[in-house]
Amino acid sequence: MVEPSQYASTTKYVVKAKFDVQGVVEKPDVVGAVFGQTEGLFGPDLDLRELQKSGRIGRIEINLDSKHDKTAGSIVIPSSLDKVSTAIIAAAIESVDRIGPCEAKISLEKVEDVREEKRKAILTKAKDILRKWVVESSPSTEEVVKEVAGSLRGVDVIEYGPEKLPAGPEAERGDIIVVEGRADVILLMKVGIRNVIALNGTKVPETIIKLTKDREVTAFLDGDRAGDLILKELTQVAEIDYVARAPFGKEVEELTPKEIMRALRERVPLNMAKPIERPQFARPERTERPYQEKSYTERAYGPREQGYGSPEITVRASVPAEKPNLPPPVFDAAKDLRGTLEAVVFDEAGKELSKMPVSELAEKIPSLENSHLVLFDGVVTQRLLDIAAGKGIKYVIGDRVSDGAKKPANVSVLTLSDLSSFGPN
Known part of the structure; x- marks a missing residue:
């Protein structure tokens, strides 16, 4: 195999021949022959001396x-000639029948x-470059999963003011959005809204009033x-535009990115x-049946009032009177x-079965x-x-309980605050 860098960049072909001499000769004898x-043999256009002078034949x-x-x-004779001329030169070399005497x-x-x-050589090098490129630049599945999972919690929440209120990095300048808690700040930042700050309680902080x-x-x-009560207090002590x-019955931290942008x-x-206000639904109009289709009671006493189903009784999740055995x-x-927006699932013995973002909780619990x-x-x-309730889970413990949540009979509902008040056994 010929190493391309061995010859001039203009070299196209290399003629290779072997010789046997019945005697002792030197290199100049071979070149001279x-x-x-x-x-x-073929005129000046294919004369080896002239071709070597013009650089079309390399050093023999x-x-x-x-x-x-x-x-x-x-x-070995390098050639920059075309295929036909190079073939003629190769054939001419074979015609030499004497070297020296x-x-x-x-x-x-x-x-x-x-x-x-x-x-x-270029193809071999290109394959090597591509192989190294793929190995060095392509992250492993574990790295990809880790990076994507990190985006769920990797928001740059800062502490603003003497009260150390949770806020986005752009809360210090321009227009500002005031939300209720840290989880709301994190959610808004994940959809690209960084000029946000939280009240972090029901009392309006002095920092918010000044802002x-x-x-x-x-x-x-x-x-x-x-939310109504907080708005009432905000309007009394701060300047809200x-x-x-x-939406009714939902908290800001429960909203999807689409719902957040629509609300804003x-x-x-x-x-x-x-x-x-609770969404109002139109009461269906009563259709009057023809007289001949009415029963005797309806003809005599008029139509009977019909209800619209028994009203749902909302059961507020409450703290159990006794300390739970956790x-x-x-x-x-x-x-x-x-503040992590993560969830942990335990078995009855307290062994951790799974840890996941809150957004995946409803999807993964059934499995x-x-x-x-x-x-x-x-x-x-x-x-x-x-x-x-469908999976037989006995305890559900969250940061807060949604308004209107109806507690199943076989599930105990607690908040993180309840848990901190009990303390470990």
Whole structure:
């Protein structure tokens, strides 16, 4: 195989031949014989001396070895000519029958295409580059999963003001959105809203009061009575410009990105804001049946009033009168759970079965076996309670309980605050 870098960049082909001489000769004898015996065979256009002067034939390389009064070796001639001319030169070399005073025989071994060898070298190098590139630049599945999972909790929540209020990094300048808690701040930042700050309680902090004096402020509050009360207090002590609300019965931290953007687009000036209202459904109109289709009772006493189903009784989740018998690992996990938006599932013995983002909780619980307790940094919703009841889970412990949640008979519902008041066994 020819190394492409061995010859001039203009070299296209390499003529290789071997020779046997009946006697002892030197390299100059071989070169002289090649030039001398091919001179004038095909005119000046294919004369080796003239072609070498013009650079179209490279330096002729001779390798030889003499033993026992015989000499054998090889001839290598680089060529920048076309295929036809190179073939003629190769054939002419074979016509040499004497080297020095001795009889000789030159046999053509092959004519190599240097460009083809260069193409092969480039392809080999390209494959090596691609292989290294894929190995070095492509992350493993574990790295991809870790990076994506990290995006759920890797938001840059800062502490703002003397009260150390949870806030986004752009809360210090421009317009500002005021929300209720840290979980709301984290959720808004995940959808790209970074000019957000939380009240972090029902009492309006002095920092919020000062911020609202010279900034355009939007209060983005939960769609429940607590949100109404917070709005009432905000309007009394702070200067609020616009109000956005989560849909009735939902909290801001429960909303999807689409619902968040819709709520903020539909914000209203403060003077047009109203307390949150339960969606009203039109009462179906009663259709009057023809007289001949009525029963005797209906004809005599008129139609009987018909109800619209028995009213649902909302059962508020309450703290059990007695301290629940929970394993110590549950209390340990609860200490570091706030603000992470993560969930942990335990079995009855307190062994951790699974840990996941809160957003995956409802999807993954049905596939877990021996689940006994669910602990998470989020809102306990009706959907989650229904799933827990179906899987035989005994305890559901969240940050807060959604308004209107109906507690199943076989599920105990607690909050993280309840848990901290009990303490470990």
